[in-house]
Every structure is written in C-alpha cells, then in structure tokens.
Amino acid sequence: MTGALALRLAALALLLAFLFDPAAFAPVFAPLAQHGAPAIYSQASLLDLTVSHLRIVALATAASAVLAITLGILVTRRAGAEFLPLSRAIVNIGQTFPPVAVLAVAAPLVGFGEAPTFIALFVYGLLPIFENTLSGLQQVSPAVMEAARGAGMGPWRRLWEVELPLASPQIFEGVRLSTVIAIGTATIGSTVAAKGLGEVIIAGLLSDNTAFVAQGGLVVGVMAVLIYDAMGAAERLLLRRLGVLAD
C-alpha cells in the first residue's frame, strides 16, 4: 500500500515538475524530435493547457452527473417508472454517438471552441453515471425500504437518508468512470479549437514531431491514472462517513 502510494506521489511530483518547468525535460524528449525540431511544445504554456483541459472535464462531468443522477432518481420513483425505457434510450444514444461526430454536428451549431467540446463530453459521460445510479438505487434491499416506510419516513427522507447513501458507492463509481473517460476524450476538443492538451498532440501529429505527441499523451495518461486513484480514495473516505463502507 505504501509502495503504491509512493509510486503515485512520485508520478505526481514528476508531472508537476514537468508542467511548471517543461524546458528542464527537453533532454528527455529530444531523442524523439527529428530534424532539429523543438523537443518541448512552446506555442502555449503546458500548465495553462492542462488547467483548461481539466476545467472542461470537470464542468462536463459535473453537468452529466447532475442530469444522469436526477434522471436515475426520477425513473426509480413510482410515478417516473414509465420513463425508464425512454431515458435509457436517450442516454444510450449519447454513448453510441462517437464524440468526434458530436463535435462535427455541434461545432456548426454553437461555434468553435469550448462549447462543442463541452457538449460532446457531457453527452458521452451520461451513460455510466445513469446506469450506475439506476442499479445502485434498484439494489437497495426491499426490507430496508419497507422498514423506512414503516418507521414513518416520507418519500424525500427515504431518498435522502436511505436510498442515496446506500446507492452512493455505485453512483460515485459511475462519476469516476465518466471523469476518466472525459479526460482522455477531451483531447479531441482541440480539433475544434478548445484549449486543452489535445493541442500538443495534434501539433505533434501535424508536424510529424513524436516528442509533442509523447508529452501530450503522457500528461493526459498520468493525469487520468492519478485522478482515478485520488477519486477512489476520496470516495472511500466519504463512504466511511456515510457509514456505507465498514472501517
């Protein structure tokens, strides 16, 4: 456990060092750059790109989570049950459309930049959260729900104090999954001029500079792994507080 933690801390330190002072790493990437091309992307600050990248991921995933969790709650109510197939169909379509296709459709409608990227990530992130919310809510034991009703809890209280806490491990898992998918997918946003790490990768592809592709890819990959683990740790902490996870 401590070994794994040390590894992650080392990765984090390396990532931060690279983002704050990319030039220091030029010798590492130099062998990948050919014909005297620059080894480090310098058209924009890597740190700025990373922050923009994460910002759009956070915004899109938060929006997906709000809609998907709300939908999941609505269709598990008695009054909303008939909307379950419809909601499922809509959310599934969101996952079926490749984000690139969504970008292609959205860009002419809302213009270039962050807006179409946001839409693509938002739509793509709905399904994991929706399905996990659904299965989390549906697996709450009927005996527990009966006891909650029998004790005189109203529908809101049952949702807030019993169903959501007991479904939260799966809901968190869905959000975590969507976040990681979005971190990777957000790179394509650069094709419609959204600020992000995709810019570095695309610049590398266009100028045949492997060093750019590698540094863009590595930053995205390491970030995805670290954020996935950090969210996992935060999740366990929260679940313990909710009493859902035993110590």
Added chain:
Amino acid sequence: MIVIEGATKRYGEATVVDDVSMAVESGSMTVVVGQSGSGKSTLLRMINRLVEPSSGRVTIDGVDVSTVPGPQLRRGIGYVIQGHGLFPHRTVAQNIATVPRLLGWPRDKTRARVEELLALLQLDPKQFASKYPHELSGGEQQRVGVARALAAGPKILLMDEPFGALDPIIRLKAQDDLKALQRRLGATVLLVTHDMDEAFRLGDRIAVLNEGRLQQCGTPAELLLRPATPYVQQLVGSSDRSYRLLALTTAAEAVEAGPAEGLPGIDGGATLREALAEIVWRDAPALAVLAEDGKPLGRLSLQAILARGRPQ
C-alpha cells in the same frame, strides 16, 4: 383497541383480503396465522396504512386511521418485519433512534432512550451502540429491530414474521422474550406468522386467515375445542391437540388440595404439558406443585392433568 371492520383489499381481479372484521384488545397479543398468500401481511399493513383498504376501515381507539397522514400514523406504531430491515449504513444506536429523530426528540432524551431499550433487550449499550448491523448475529439483529420499533414508546406493535429469519433454537428464546416484554410494557401486539406453534406459544387470541377470509378469531382454547371451520380444525391438528391444550394451562392453575410429601416437585409456572412429561419421566402418580419460593402449593395428579387435555 384496534378494530378492523369489513377490511377488503383487491388487486385487479384478485381479492387478497376479503371482508375481514376483528378487534384487538389493548394490552393483548393477537397472532394472525395463515399460509403465504393468505393475506395476513396485507391485513397487518392496512393498520399502519402501508396498504390502503379497497373497502372497509380500521380504527385505533376510535380514530379512523385513514384520517391520519400515513407517516405521522406510522411514527406512532411500532413495525417489525422479517429480516429486520435494519439500515445497514447506520449504527445500532442510530437505527434505534430512527423514529425519535423523526419526531424531533432532543438529543439527550434520544440517547437515554436508546440505552434504556438496548438494556431492555439484553444488549449491552457499551458493546452494541456503535456497531453496524452486519456485525451482529441474527438474534441480535432481530432484537435491534424490536428496539427500533419500540423507540418512541408506541402503544401498538405490528410484527410481520419477526422470527422468520432466526434458527429454531434462538426462535424459542426470542418468542419467550417477546411475550415477557409485551406483558411488561402492556403493549398491544399484532403478530403475523405462518407457524401455528408460534401462534399457540404467543397469542392471547389467534386469528386464522385463509385465502383472504377470516376463518376464526378466538383464544387458543377456543380454536382447539371449537374450531369454526374444517380449515381451522385441520390447521390446529388432531394429532397433538391434547398437548396443545395442556400447554395452555399452568400447574398452579390446575393444582389440587392434598398431601404432596415425597412427590417430585414442579414449578407452578410450568405448563401441564411439561407436568405430564415429568410424570412420565419420573414414573410418579402425581407431582408436588411448588410456588416461586419453593413452598408446596398442593399436588397435581395424572388424572387431573389428563382431564384438562380433553373437552370438558
């Protein structure tokens, strides 16, 4: 007193509870017996409005329950279900405090009440209050379920197969404990079971339900001596009805005057069924019935016991 008048519940074509009328006296324990699908749980759930009757009505101390909002009504009625339904993400203390919290009790009062209930149900507060349900044995979970139902001091306790998930040895003890608790608290208990032995052990009165219809509601002795329908007769059984009848009377109730010296002793609180077993085992003509302090109350002969095991 709970009065059920013409309660009927239909789901589409199916009539689950069919025109049931019965009354449950305050401070008594009434057991509703029936097979699965007999409508017994549905009948029970009509009392705390988890199910609304299609027709008929339920009153508690003269108040029609349909005039009280469901959640408010249920906070005043204890409810225990099979498999306990404890909240897995709450500690034992938090589980028990469910209804007091809903009622907005002050924290100190709630805490004191939780400790009182844990002690009442023979669970050491220090040891159990902060545990989670999954850390408890089946019997402990069941007792916490009862404590949770009793938390706000309801006068009525509804129990739906409360011992269904317990293994047989713990079940007997749990039944005895419940009976003692009910006597001590003077609570009105309506308990649903499919187990006829449980009904005879616990019930002051037994209501037999079959296919949604009430077959008979009466004391255990009435069911044995004057079964109202062939179904009841079949249910109470003819092979051991004498033993069941003997189990309804204590030795102290059947004691006779006469010399008791030299006879094997039996506790006055023991049933005649136990007394008979003692006579068979000891090969004695009679027993000395003893008071709680060990003094003889009188004697109990085999003939006297046998006479109580048949219609008089």
